[in-house]
Every structure is written in C-alpha cells, then in structure tokens.
Amino acid sequence: MTDLHADVEMPELGRTEVLSWESKDGRFEIEGLLTYPVDYDPSRSYPLILNVHGGPSGVFVQSFTGSASTYNLQYFAQEGYAVLRPNPRGSSGYGRDFRFANVRDWGYGDMDDLMEGVDEVIDMGVAHPDSLLLMGWSYGGYMTSFAVTRTDRFKAASMGAGLPNLVSMVTTTDIGEYLVAHMGGEEFWEDYEGYERHSAMYRIANVETPTQVIHGENDLRVPFTQGQEFYRALGRLGVPTEMIVLPRTPHGPREPKLQMEVSKIIMKWFDKHLRPSGPKITTE
Incomplete structure (x- = not known):
C-alpha cells in the first residue's frame, strides 16, 4: 500500500447501507442502496433523490467505484441529499423470474417497486415526503419520464437519455430487437396499444413535475429525438423544463469534463425547484 499525496485532504463521504422492502403486489423482496447525506443527523429529515439504473437489467451493488460515472452520488450527499438506488423487478442478480418480471410491464410493477422504496425511506425518518427528486x-x-406521468410527488426530475416514446424508439434505436423482446416479442404494428400504454408521450398531459432533459448529441442507443420529443411537448404544456445537449456524446458522457458537469447541472435544477432560498435540511 502507498500513501501518495498524503497532504491532500479526503472529502467526507456519506455512508451507504442496503435496504429491503416488500413489493406492492407481494411477489418479491426488493433491495436498494441508501446513501446518507454527509453529516447525517437522525433528528432531521432530508431531501431524497430516487436514482433509477439503466437496463432494465442493470443492478446497483454496494461497492466503491473510484472512476467517474454519469452521476456523482457523493457530490449529492455532500450537498445534503440522501440518494436511494433501488433494484426493481427487471434487475439482474435476483434470479430468472425477477429478471423478466417487468417484460411487457414497463412503468407499472417496476415503478411500484421504486415508490415502495421511497416510502420505506420516508418511514425511516430519513427522507422528507415533500422533498422528493428523481433522476435516471x-x-x-425511461422510468423518469413515465413516473412523472403517474405521480406528482416529485418536486423535480431529470431524465437522462430517456425513451418516452417506444413507438418511435423501436424504429430508430440500434437495438430495436432488445426493446421488442421486452414488449413480449410483439412489434409495434402488432401491438400498437401496448406500446402506447408503456410510453410516457401518450400520457404526457398528466405531467406537472418540472422535468429536465439531458441527452447526448450522438446517441444511437436512445436517439437524440427521444429527448427532443419530451422536451418540446413539456414546453407546449407549460411544464417547467430545460434541455441540456451534451456535445460529441454517445449514450452517456465519456469526456471527463462532461462527466463532472452532469451532476452539477442536475444539482442546479434540483436546487432551483426544491430549495431556491431555503435550508438544505428540514426538521421532522
């Protein structure tokens, strides 16, 4: 082991623990990671960010990654936010039934798993029910876009490389067959009603949550037009929104400067709509 740069002070980190809760339909035990704010005080309740992973077969694991990533979780923790990272149905690592439980059910059972986790953290006294935020x-x-059509519990949301329109997505993405498989193997012309049911664009009139849109200029996995559709529609509805275009960026930021900027951009959006002039934490 070495002790290089011993004179450089390490920043304080928020501790992370594994939580579990029962799914709303009683089928599964859902796990998630809760990162506490730095200097957490159990007599206080804090703003909570619900962070949804990709995939849907992605999975959050309890490990420290020193390399840069899209979301700098400890940056949010240092600013007084708690962060919940659930593994809803559809995530890897919990068996075949769990992995495929959200096939042809995007935005419903999986979202219920997420919201049950949010309520668990509220019941613990860690999160304030009026200070909820959402990003993914x-x-x-996708889950961010769909969630804001189903609930107004979030004070603000940030949709990163989201796919709010599965009909246009399936004919423009570079992995169309993957999306078709998650729709039960049916093409959109065979099940147009199903694709609509699971697309936020066809429910967008329900949105009241201020929603930020971030998208890479050169994204082929989730084409840039997906973000553009949602942003334009939100604007026409009068919902507070902004669109951040990451230059030279495919399906997620690769350049270190842009990786560092994304969390700052999101923090600015969250602060604007949650606590423009108020305290970082609230008493229970």
Whole structure:
C-alpha cells in the first residue's frame, strides 16, 4: 500500500447501507442502496433523490467505484441529499423470474417497486415526503419520464437519455430487437396499444413535475429525438423544463469534463425547484 499525496485532504463521504422492502403486489423482496447525506443527523429529515439504473437489467451493488460515472452520488450527499438506488423487478442478480418480471410491464410493477422504496425511506425518518427528486439514465430515464406521468410527488426530475416514446424508439434505436423482446416479442404494428400504454408521450398531459432533459448529441442507443420529443411537448404544456445537449456524446458522457458537469447541472435544477432560498435540511 502507498500513501501518495498524503497532504491532500479526503472529502467526507456519506455512508451507504442496503435496504429491503416488500413489493406492492407481494411477489418479491426488493433491495436498494441508501446513501446518507454527509453529516447525517437522525433528528432531521432530508431531501431524497430516487436514482433509477439503466437496463432494465442493470443492478446497483454496494461497492466503491473510484472512476467517474454519469452521476456523482457523493457530490449529492455532500450537498445534503440522501440518494436511494433501488433494484426493481427487471434487475439482474435476483434470479430468472425477477429478471423478466417487468417484460411487457414497463412503468407499472417496476415503478411500484421504486415508490415502495421511497416510502420505506420516508418511514425511516430519513427522507422528507415533500422533498422528493428523481433522476435516471437510459432505462432509468425511461422510468423518469413515465413516473412523472403517474405521480406528482416529485418536486423535480431529470431524465437522462430517456425513451418516452417506444413507438418511435423501436424504429430508430440500434437495438430495436432488445426493446421488442421486452414488449413480449410483439412489434409495434402488432401491438400498437401496448406500446402506447408503456410510453410516457401518450400520457404526457398528466405531467406537472418540472422535468429536465439531458441527452447526448450522438446517441444511437436512445436517439437524440427521444429527448427532443419530451422536451418540446413539456414546453407546449407549460411544464417547467430545460434541455441540456451534451456535445460529441454517445449514450452517456465519456469526456471527463462532461462527466463532472452532469451532476452539477442536475444539482442546479434540483436546487432551483426544491430549495431556491431555503435550508438544505428540514426538521421532522
């Protein structure tokens, strides 16, 4: 082991623990990771960010990754936010039945798993029920777009590389067959009603949550037009929104500068709509 740069002070980190809760339909035990704010005080309740992973077969694991990623979770923790990272149905690592439990059910059973986790953290006294925020990338961006059509509990949301329109998505993405498989093997012309049912664009009139849209300029996995559709529609509805285009970026930021900027951009959006002039934490 070495002790290089011993004179550089390490930043404080929020501790992370594994939580579990029962799914709303009673089928599964759902796990998630809760990262506490730095200097957490159990007598206080805090703003909570619900962070949804991609995939949907992605999975959050309890390990420290020193490399840069799309979301700098400890940055949010240092700013007084708690962060919940659930593994809803559809995630890898919990068996075949769990992995395929959200096939042809995107936005419903999986979202219920997420919201049950949010309620668990509220019941613990960690999160304030009036200070909830939402962010996700790729499938997590999809869930962000769909969630704001189903609930107004979030003060603000940030959709990263989201796919709000499965009809236009399946004919423009570079992995159309993957999406078809998650729709039960039916093409959109065979089940147009099903694709609509699971697309936020066809429910967008329900949205009241201020929603930020972030998308890579050169994204082939989730084409840029997906973000553009959602942003334009939100604007026409009068919902507070903004669109951040990441230059030279495929399906997620690769350049270190852009990786560092994404969390700052999201933090600015969350602060604007949650606590423009108020305290970082609230008493229970």
